Amino acid sequence: MLRDLETAIVELYRKAATELPQDVRAYLRKSISSEKKGGLAYFTLSTIVKNVDIAARKKKPLCQDTGTPIFFVQYGPNFRQKQLKMIIEKATERATDEVPLRSNSVDILTGKNTGNNVACGIPVIYFEERDEPGVEMGLILKGGGCENVGLTYKLPNLELQATRNLDGIRRCVLDSAQKAQGQGCPPMIASVVAGSPADLIAIEAKRQLFRSIETKNSVPELDAFEKKLTREINELGIGPGGFGGKNTVMATFVSLVGRHPASFFVTISYFCWASRRAILQWNNGSAIFTS
Amino acid sequence: MGYKFFTMHHKLITPLTRSTVLKLHAGDTVSLSGEVITARDRAHIFLLDNCVENNQKFPFSLQNGVIYHCGPIVRKNGKNYEIIAAGPTTSSRLEYCTDTLIEKYGISLIIGKAGMGQKTLAGLQGKAVYCAAVGGAAQVLAQSVKRVKNVYKLKEFGEPEAFWVLEVKNFPLIVTMDAHGKSLHQDIREISQKKLNTFLGI
Structure with a gap:
């Protein structure tokens, strides 16, 4: 069951990195016509929309900078913070391989990239307890x-x-x-x-x-x-x-x-225009994804 | 500011000679084919240290070449590397040394995001141009990368920071800083600063 949650978080990463939320997609598409046809702004927005479509179709990251993962987690009485942190870290390593994500965690002293998006304080996780069972995880991928x-x-x-x-x-x-x-x-x-x-x-x-x-x-x-x-x-x-x-x-x-x-x-x-956010609702072994 | 957008579209093939560079003007668009080498923060420190102090021979040449400010996502597909995503990174971080590198290595074209400052603009004069790629458009740009020819310093610098030698075809770019002293970024900044001052009443 917990291994399933780990897999659901890998999927949460994939959704966030490859699909923009509906509201952002709609804005980008609509905004093209507000700029002068043939101008650089028009060219830029058209390129962005084309990029959004390719990424969704190929299930590949919208941007090569897959950002710093930031989680907002609300967990019910059947979960513990330490346990959830371990699952998120494991899922982060897997997502780096499987989505894939670019590794964005660098050690300041040695300059070495850890290679798996896990480092001291990374991914960033903010926990909050709740009374209802299950767990909700909001993820944003924040570009540098x-x-x-x-x-x-x-x-x-x-x-x-x-x-x-x-x-x-x-x-x-x-x-x-x-x-x-x-x-x-x-x-x-x-x-x-x-x-x-x-x-x-x-x-x-x-x-x-x-x-x-x-x-x-x-x-x-x-x-x-x-x-x-x-x-x-x-x-x-x-x-x-x-x-x-x-x-x-x-x-x-x-x-x-x-x-x-x-x-x-x-x-x-x-x-950035690649405003990557996704939410996972996890309850009794079932996963629901929204944004 | 009187920009005639899309007055010229250029199809360019590397290496880029000085006479080609001088034909490019801020506001023009470019489809670039040939060889492009990625370099960001660590790679720039390496280039700077080695050219100034040791004049070390490199396994690749930057003479009339192209530097791309990019930290791609790359995965191994059998024996070959595959570019998964490859958009530009913010160029202003490399403002401190780009003029020196243009001078020392004979670089003709810098590709990046959001432009560079006065020091680089001065360094481009008569020699080189800066082109912007659309920030975040990593899939559109990756489609123009035909193959990875080589990679240097992968282990030492890591995936985003290594030198990736890419073969590109019709890579879509906008000339934003030319060899004649014109910078679209500087013009936009001046216009928006004026507007800001009006809003703030200062």
């Missing part, structure tokens, strides 16, 4: 390019004239998009979280990447704020691949957590 353009700001920021309010957050987000240019593989998803301490908002920004780009923010004020940010980032004109155009971000997600009275951080985590 888009991870590198993520930024954390501390407010107030004099250079950006950013104070501790929504407009201050807006200034940070726009500045980060300008700095990113084409490096994070636009059109991207911008996941924004404000609050403190810094580790909390970093994790929440990753968790937020499971949101569908077709959903609304449940807080009306933040929903309007998200739409404004998306519009303004796109008006910067950076465009698909950074070659100029209208589609720099597919969506912006914003959430706010509490903060220490002295601290106010804003973090932006970008997800």
Whole structure:
């Protein structure tokens, strides 16, 4: 049974690495016609859509950078964290061989690649207990390019004239998009979280990447704020691949957590157009995959 | 900025002579055939150390050659290597040494993602060009790789960082930094910075 869970996680890796979620696919397909026919943005989006189709058909990774695996796990009373961690690590080694994935875990001191995507702290796993039996595993494959353009700001920021309010957050987000240019593989998803301490908002920004780009923010004020940010980032004109155009971000997600009275951080985590996420529901030996 | 996109499409075959390089302009598109060598962070350190200090002979030549910023997924299929996925990686990480490598090795074409800076643009003048491949389009690009001719430093550097010598056919590229001082990346950055300043009122 546990060996079956391991196999289901290998399948979760395959789904995440080779198939984009429906909402992202729909956006990419639709966005082509918004760019000037024959231009570089049009060429880039057409190439991306072609790439998505080939990867799904051949069941091969969308991108050669199969990213850092990040798991969000909710487990019922019939599971233990240590046991699940071991199964995930074993499945990661197998997925590296079987999907295949590129090995993306490097030792800082020796410079050696471990070759199997398992290293100290990798894959990243966030556990949460739940009352219902079974286990749910959300997996994102976070590419290095888009991870590198993520930024954390501390407010107030004099250079950006950013104070501790929504407009201050807006200034940070726009500045980060300008700095990113084409490096994070636009059109991207911008996941924004404000609050403190810094580790909390970093994790929440990753968790937020499971949101569908077709959903609304449940807080009306933040929903309007998200739409404004998306519009303004796109008006910067950076465009698909950074070659100029209208589609720099597919969506912006914003959430706010509490903060220490002295601290106010804003973090932006970008997800490349290959926004790879997949979810496994495991119960009584049966596996259901969603995204 | 007055770019005439797709004014020219070039079909190029390696090695690329200086006169070919000089015909290319930012905004043009290219279908590249011939030999391409992947090199990213570790490979660049190796090239830099060996050319400057030891002038070591390499098993491959970069004279009029092509460097591709790429860490592919490769698997062994019988005796041969098979490219599973091969899109570009972010080029700006290699900004510190690319001008030196162009000078020392006589490289004609750099392929990567999202462009490079002023130091590289200066290094390209009269000698070489930078072409962008579509980031993440690893399957489309892998289709243009016909075979792996050779690999160097695989054990030492690992799969993403090794030198993979690839034979490509009609590899689709965009010229974004030319040998005449024009950079599409720089132009886009200036336009977006102006817009940002308007938004921020600074």
